Amino acid sequence: xxxxxxxxxxxxxxxxxxxxxxxxxxxxxxxxxxxxxxxxxxxxxxxxxxxxxxxxxxxxxxxxxxxxxxxxxxxxxxxxxxxxxxxxxxxxxxxxxxxxxxxxxxxxxxxxxxxxxxxxxxxxxxxxxxxxxxxxxxxxxxxxxxxxxxxxxxxxxxxxxxxxxxxxxxxxxxxxxxxxxxxxxxxxxxxxxxxxxxxxxxxxxxxxxxxxxxxxxxxxxxxxxxxxxxxxxxxxxxxxxxxxxxxxxxxxxxxxxxxxxxxxxxxxxxxxxxxxxxxxxxxxxxxxxxxxxxx
Amino acid sequence: xxxxxxxxxxxxxxxxxxxxxxxxxxxxxxxxxxxxxxxxxxxxxxxxxxxxxxxxxxxxxxxxxxxxxxxxxxxxxxxxxxxxxxxxxxxxxxxxxxxxxxxxxxxxxxxxxxxxxxxxxxxxxxxxxxxxxxxxxxxxxxxxxxxxxxxxxxxxxxxxxxxxxxxxxxxxxxxxxxxxxxxxxxxxxxxxxxxxxxxxxxxxxxxxxxxxxxxxxxxxxxxxxxxxxxxxxxxxxxxxxxxxxxxxxxxxxxxxxxxxxxxxxxxxxxxxxxxxxxxxxxxxxxxxxxxxxxx
Numbered sequence: 001x002x003x004x005x006x007x008x009x010x011x012x013x014x015x016x017x018x019x020x021x022x023x024x025x026x027x028x029x030x031x032x033x034x035x036x037x038x039x040x041x042x043x044x045x046x047x048x049x050x051x052x053x054x055x056x057x058x059x060x061x062x063x064x065x066x067x068x069x070x071x072x073x074x075x076x077x078x079x080x081x082x083x084x085x086x087x088x089x090x091x092x093x094x095x096x097x098x099x100x101x102x103x104x105x106x107x108x109x110x111x112x113x114x115x116x117x118x119x120x121x122x123x124x125x126x127x128x129x130x131x132x133x134x135x136x137x138x139x140x141x142x143x144x145x146x147x148x149x150x151x152x153x154x155x156x157x158x159x160x161x162x163x164x165x166x167x168x169x170x171x172x173x174x175x176x177x178x179x180x181x182x183x184x185x186x187x188x189x190x191x192x193x194x195x196x197x198x199x200x201x202x203x204x205x206x207x208x209x210x211x212x213x214x215x216x217x218x219x220x221x222x223x224x225x226x227x228x229x230x231x232x233x234x235x236x237x238x239x240x241x242x243x244x245x246x247x248x249x250x251x252x253x254x255x256x257x258x259x260x261x262x263x264x265x266x267x268x269x270x271x272x273x274x275x276x277x278x279x280x281x282x283x284x285x286x287x288x289x290x291x292x293x294x295x
Numbered sequence: 296x297x298x299x300x301x302x303x304x305x306x307x308x309x310x311x312x313x314x315x316x317x318x319x320x321x322x323x324x325x326x327x328x329x330x331x332x333x334x335x336x337x338x339x340x341x342x343x344x345x346x347x348x349x350x351x352x353x354x355x356x357x358x359x360x361x362x363x364x365x366x367x368x369x370x371x372x373x374x375x376x377x378x379x380x381x382x383x384x385x386x387x388x389x390x391x392x393x394x395x396x397x398x399x400x401x402x403x404x405x406x407x408x409x410x411x412x413x414x415x416x417x418x419x420x421x422x423x424x425x426x427x428x429x430x431x432x433x434x435x436x437x438x439x440x441x442x443x444x445x446x447x448x449x450x451x452x453x454x455x456x457x458x459x460x461x462x463x464x465x466x467x468x469x470x471x472x473x474x475x476x477x478x479x480x481x482x483x484x485x486x487x488x489x490x491x492x493x494x495x496x497x498x499x500x501x502x503x504x505x506x507x508x509x510x511x512x513x514x515x516x517x518x519x520x521x522x523x524x525x526x527x528x529x530x531x532x533x534x535x536x537x538x539x540x541x542x543x544x545x546x547x548x549x550x551x552x553x554x555x556x557x558x559x560x561x562x563x564x565x566x567x568x569x570x571x572x573x574x575x576x577x578x579x580x581x582x583x584x585x586x587x588x589x590x
Contacts, residue, residue: 138402138475161452167437172438
């Protein structure tokens with residue numbers, strides 16, 4: 001469907017569609033994010049080799065990489081680089097975010113008797129039995145905190161501690177876990193949009209907010225910068241969550257959810273207004289969804 | 296059964312039995328440990344009130360306190376006090392250890408299709424459905440890291456980070472999770488003792504080692520003191536694990552496992568040799584098991 005973006009300021013519109021007016025090309029953009037993903041992947045492969053005891057480390061290695069990547073991790077690196085930090089500083093935190101996400105993904109696909117599983121969400125292929133998958137998830141999550149606490153940046157232990165708090169909050173009962181709780185609830189149509197917004201915020205938004213804020217904290221950004229990037233992450237993650245969740249909606253409801261998506265895209269862009277340069281544009285591109293920009 | 300302890304040095308023997316020769320009485324001893332447990336409990340009750348959203352916090356509160364207390368938490372406080380630290384300094388770490396333990400306890404009792412459950416280990420009463428219990432465990436564990444990172448002792452962020460590493464290691468794939476993996480394996484009689492020793496070390500020993508080491512780190516102890524208490528915790532936790540696991544053994548095998556238990560008790564006591572005073576005796580009493588000292 002073609003969206004009417006004429007109500008948006010030109011600057012915002014350019015981020016929504018990969019038009020030629022966009023200073024950062026779609027190719028540059030894709031290459032930036034995939035280079036971050038590759039670096040996180042390399043870091044994690046080195047951190048979790050298949051070693052003894054293999055009964056423990058083989059599933060840990062496998063399930064860490066079986067989960068799809070999350071832009072919350074990449075946003076952590078990008079936000080750190082935006083404020084002059086280097087990539088190495090952000091990789092442990094970005095990897096910790098991926099590990100929390102991978103643990104949640106593993107547990108989210110555990111076969112439990114009381115889980116309604118909609119047809120639109122087919123089960124994944126399980127390489128290990130449920131007990132191993134449960135325990136591996138339990139082992140993966142704390143390992144992220146270990147990587148983080150072992151960070152190279154020992155000159156700023158206070159920043160690392162702050163990021164520990166960011167990640168534990170976003171992954172716990174006031175963030176990801178709350179989102180996953182609600183996701184399993186059966187809701188009526190009336191509250192369906194509120195439900196999608198709430199789950200998207202908790203399941204995706206909070207992790208992106210955490211990623212963005214953590215990146216700024218590690219780079220030594222000030223409180224205002226941390227807050228702006230946190231807000232950006234919350235909106236951008238919520239947008240990404242809603243885009244994922246709208247696939248299960250009936251066609252007549254899609255237009256309404258897209259209105260909410262555009263609202264959050266605008267809010268996200270507003271937070272980035274004060275920041276200039278290539279890195280700011282690359283980060284802003286996270287709220288550009290190809291699904292809203294059909295060629 | 297009456298154990299022959301005549302092969303042990305007098306000093307060691309006095310810790311094994313609550314004889315009148317023991318400077319710290321059984322009553323003082325019990326009162327010390329229960330005062331620590333009460334303080335951890337109070338700290339956690341304040342940290343996890345039943346608040347909104349209740350769908351999240353009620354199971355979190357319930358499952359945190361449904362798990363039995365672990366002496367690994369109490370040992371963290373006691374080790375901190377032994378080296379002149381105060382209780383308040385150690386409560387967040389001790390509580391984090393309890394939360395990791397409570398999350399593992401919750402997940403260990405989740406109904407999964409592939410878990411052999413021996414008759415000696417009856418299922419617990421489940422207040423919530425499996426999905427909620429799974430997610431609550433996932434929310435409880437990172438909250439421990441949040442409490443720790445938010446610790447009052449902001450003058451020593453490096454110590455807190457070290458404790459984050461201690462706790463994530465002990466709770467992850469090289470500690471508790473490994474122990475829980477192995478526990479579910481079916482072993483033949485030949486390797487039964489090695490199995491009990493291994494699982495006890497991983498499931499109980501590592502968490503006690505972590506508790507003890509963390510307490511010393513927080514109090515500002517030196518590396519030698521940290522190592523001695525870590526070793527003590529490893530042996531003491533392994534002893535406690537083996538005592539718990541031996542209940543499932545046939546009578547003819549109990550004498551053999553008790554020999555191994557005594558070996559670890561002696562090793563534990565050896566680590567405490569250099570430390571004097573009431574607190575050192577209270578800590579040493581952790582390896583005194585009433586089951587080995589029938590009146």
